[in-house]
Amino acid sequence: EVRLVESGGGLVQPGGSLRLSCSASGFNFSAYAMHWVRQTPGKGLEHVSAIGRDGGTTYYADSLEGRFTISRDNSKNTLYLQMSSLRAEDTALYYCVKDTSTWYSFDHWGQGTLVTVSS
Amino acid sequence: ETVMTQSPATLSVSPGERATLSCRASQSVGSNLAWYLQKPGQAPRLLIYGASTRATGIPARFSGSGSGTEFTLTISSLQSGDFAVYYCQQYNNWPPYTFGQGTKLEIK
Numbered sequence: 001e002v003r004l005v006e007s008g009g010g011l012v013q014p015g016g017s018l019r020l021s022c023s024a025s026g027f028n029f030s031a032y033a034m035h036w037v038r039q040t041p042g043k044g045l046e047h048v049s050a051i052g053r054d055g056g057t058t059y060y061a062d063s064l065e066g067r068f069t070i071s072r073d074n075s076k077n078t079l080y081l082q083m084s085s086l087r088a089e090d091t092a093l094y095y096c097v098k099d100t101s102t103w104y105s106f107d108h109w110g111q112g113t114l115v116t117v118s119s
Numbered sequence: 120e121t122v123m124t125q126s127p128a129t130l131s132v133s134p135g136e137r138a139t140l141s142c143r144a145s146q147s148v149g150s151n152l153a154w155y156l157q158k159p160g161q162a163p164r165l166l167i168y169g170a171s172t173r174a175t176g177i178p179a180r181f182s183g184s185g186s187g188t189e190f191t192l193t194i195s196s197l198q199s200g201d202f203a204v205y206y207c208q209q210y211n212n213w214p215p216y217t218f219g220q221g222t223k224l225e226i227k
Contacts, residue, residue, distance in 0.1 A: 060214075061215055
């Protein structure tokens with residue numbers, strides 16, 4: 001059974017940093033692209049970042065303006081999202097998502113970790 | 120960026136009846152279109168990919184059609200667990216992958 005378990009969310013002040021982690025199990029982690037998607041009531045679902053199977057290819061939403069870094073450790077079956085210079089508009093539920101293959105649809109989602117940016 | 124527009128925003132249908140949801144892309148996405156269902160308090164779940172292929176474990180009452188810019192998700196004989204929010208997503212013209220704003224399917 002595929003499992004994706006996010007952690008690392010919480011309350012942080014504007015300008016602060018957080019690192020989200022996603023522990024994956026039940027599939028060959030190194031064989032799939034992985035993504036972070038965030039959800040807010042106002043903006044819906046937003047594709048935030050993506051990383052290729054070996055970490056050599058990465059993507060970031062324009063809205064991030066270079067503040068986030070995605071990475072993966074295939075030896076630990078773990079996906080990361082380093083978030084810095086956080087803003088109120090980054091407040092959202094962040095999902096770790098498994099690609100169906102490579103740059104395809106999203107076939108498994110974690111339950112999400114909530115990031116709240118507020119003073 | 121490819122903008123995905125779903126209609127209607129809310130659809131009221133009685134259990135046992137058929138529901139038809141629409142998704143339009145601002146430019147062609149070929150058949151690289153997926154549908155997701157999200158129930159309250161849960162993560163989205165993949166229903167359809169490749170515009171018409173059901174994901175593993177998805178019952179046959181869910182069907183997808185379309186290509187290019189116009190897509191439809193049809194749910195025949197609605198059951199209680201089908202009332203939720205449905206999203207379409209394109210993965211043809213990326214970055215970024217883009218989602219529609221969702222259609223809320225509610226009980227009439």
